[in-house]
Amino acid sequence: MTNPTLYGKARAYTALRAELRRGIAPWTGLAVALTVLVPLWGKASQWQGSWGETQSQLHSASALLAGPLVAAASCWQGGREHRRRTDELLSSAPRSRLTQATMAATPIVLWAAAGYLVALAVAFAATAPYTGAGSPSFSLVATDLGFLLSIGLVGFVVGRLVRWRLIAPVLAVCAYVGLGFPNYLDSEAQFLNPAQQVDLEGAVPVWWYAPVLVAWTGGIAAAVLLAYAAKRRYLAVVPLALSIAAGTVVVHTGADLFRNDPAAARMVCSKAGPGTPQICVNTYDAPVLPQMSEALAGVFSRLEAVPGAPVRYVDSRFGTKDGEAALSHVTRGWGLTRNRLTDPHQYASNTALGLVNRDCPADSHGKSRKEAERVDRTDDAVRSWLAGEDSVWYPDSRHLSRLKAMPDADRKVWLGRFLATRKSCTPSEVPVL
Structure with a gap:
C-alpha cells in the first residue's frame, strides 16, 4: 500500500522541479545576472582591484536594480492563477494554501539567487587578479541574497492579492523609488534600507551584520507570507517580532555596523636604495x-x-x-x-x-x-x-x-x-x- 505522505512529497518535488525548468523562473535568473553585470561592467575601472569597492558596487546593483526586478517577476508569478482563471481549481487541491504559495514562489527566488551568484562569481573573478590584500565579505553576500529572497516572497503575495494586470511593473517602480529614497535621509534609520549605499573601501561589517540584516528583511517576508497563506495566521507575529527586534538593533548601531579594516591600516614599503x-x-x-x-x-x-x-x-x-x-x-x-x-x-x-x-x-x-x-x-x-x-x-x-x-x-x-x-x-x- 502506498504511503500517502510519501506520495504527496514526491508529487510536490516533481511539481517544484517542473516549475524550476519552465515559465519565467529561468528567465528571471538570467535577467538578474544581466541586470547586475551590465551596469557593473560599465564601471569596471572603478572597482577592479578592490574587494571593498567591488562589493559596494555589487550591493548597490543587486539591491537597487535586481531587487525591483525580482519583486516584479514574483508578482507576475503570483498573479498567474488570476490570469488563467484557475483560482477555484487551486483552492480544491489537497495541498495547504501555504504549501501551494511556497511551491509557486520558490522557483522565482531560487533562480534570482542563482543569477546573483553568477554575477558575483564573474565580478570576483574579474577583480581577484588585481587585489593586493584583503578578502571579500561574505556577510554582505548573505544579506544581498537574503534581501532578494525576501522581496521575491513579498512580491509574490502582492501578485496573489492584487488582480490588476499592471501591478507587476507598478510594484517594480514603487520598489525602486522606495529603495532609493532612504539613501538621501540623514538618519540612522537609513541603515534599515537593504539598498543602503555602503563604502567598504577600508571598512568591513561587524561579525553579526549578516544575521541581523537577514532577520530584518526575512522576518518581514515570512510575516507577509504567513499572514496571507498560513492556516493559523497569528503565527505571523513571531517573524514580525523578530524583524522588529533586528531592526531596532540596526537603528541603534547605525554607522557602527562597519568597522575599520585592519588591512587598510597596514603599510607596505618598497626597498630603499642609494638615491x-x-x-x-x-x-x-x-x-x-x-x-x-x-x-x-x-x-x-x-x-x-x-x-x-x-x-x-x-x-x-x-x-x-x-x-x-x-x-x-x-x-x-x-x-x-x-x-x-x-x-x-x-x-x-x-x-x-x-x-x-x-x-x-x-x-x-x-x-x-x-x-x-x-x-x-x-x-x-x-x-x-x-x-x-x-x-x-x-x-x-x-x-x-x-x-x-x-x-x-x-x-x-x-x-x-x-x-x-x-x-x-x-x-x-x-x-x-
Whole structure:
C-alpha cells in the first residue's frame, strides 16, 4: 500500500522541479545576472582591484536594480492563477494554501539567487587578479541574497492579492523609488534600507551584520507570507517580532555596523636604495608600488643629495612625520585602473605639489602681496622643476628659468634651504630664487 505522505512529497518535488525548468523562473535568473553585470561592467575601472569597492558596487546593483526586478517577476508569478482563471481549481487541491504559495514562489527566488551568484562569481573573478590584500565579505553576500529572497516572497503575495494586470511593473517602480529614497535621509534609520549605499573601501561589517540584516528583511517576508497563506495566521507575529527586534538593533548601531579594516591600516614599503627613498602605501595598493617608484624616479633623481630631502614617501592617508613626504592619493577609476597608473606624469606632478604645498591660511602672507606672489612663484618653480615640466600656473615665470640655470651644486644647496622652509608660512623665511 502506498504511503500517502510519501506520495504527496514526491508529487510536490516533481511539481517544484517542473516549475524550476519552465515559465519565467529561468528567465528571471538570467535577467538578474544581466541586470547586475551590465551596469557593473560599465564601471569596471572603478572597482577592479578592490574587494571593498567591488562589493559596494555589487550591493548597490543587486539591491537597487535586481531587487525591483525580482519583486516584479514574483508578482507576475503570483498573479498567474488570476490570469488563467484557475483560482477555484487551486483552492480544491489537497495541498495547504501555504504549501501551494511556497511551491509557486520558490522557483522565482531560487533562480534570482542563482543569477546573483553568477554575477558575483564573474565580478570576483574579474577583480581577484588585481587585489593586493584583503578578502571579500561574505556577510554582505548573505544579506544581498537574503534581501532578494525576501522581496521575491513579498512580491509574490502582492501578485496573489492584487488582480490588476499592471501591478507587476507598478510594484517594480514603487520598489525602486522606495529603495532609493532612504539613501538621501540623514538618519540612522537609513541603515534599515537593504539598498543602503555602503563604502567598504577600508571598512568591513561587524561579525553579526549578516544575521541581523537577514532577520530584518526575512522576518518581514515570512510575516507577509504567513499572514496571507498560513492556516493559523497569528503565527505571523513571531517573524514580525523578530524583524522588529533586528531592526531596532540596526537603528541603534547605525554607522557602527562597519568597522575599520585592519588591512587598510597596514603599510607596505618598497626597498630603499642609494638615491631612492622608500615608498609606503597600504596593503591594498601594494601591487602598484613598482609603478609608483618608476613614476617618481625623476623626482627622486632631482632631489638626490639635496639636504633635507624626504627619505620616505607615505600614502597621505597615514600622515607624515619628520623626514617624510606625502604621496599623491589616487583613487581607482580615476588615477588608478586595474593596478595601472593612468597618468604617471600627473602622479609625479601631484606628489611634487604635495612636497612644496605649504597649506597656509589666506592671510598668512600679511599685507605684502609682492612677497606672497614671490613665494607662490618660487613654490611653483620648484614643483615644475621636480616634475620635469613647464610651469602650468605661471607660464612666463622667470623663477623656473633661474632654477634650471643654476649649477648643480648651487641648486642642491638652494633646494636644501628651500625644503627647510616648506612648512613655513612666513614669506621672509623662503629663500629668494
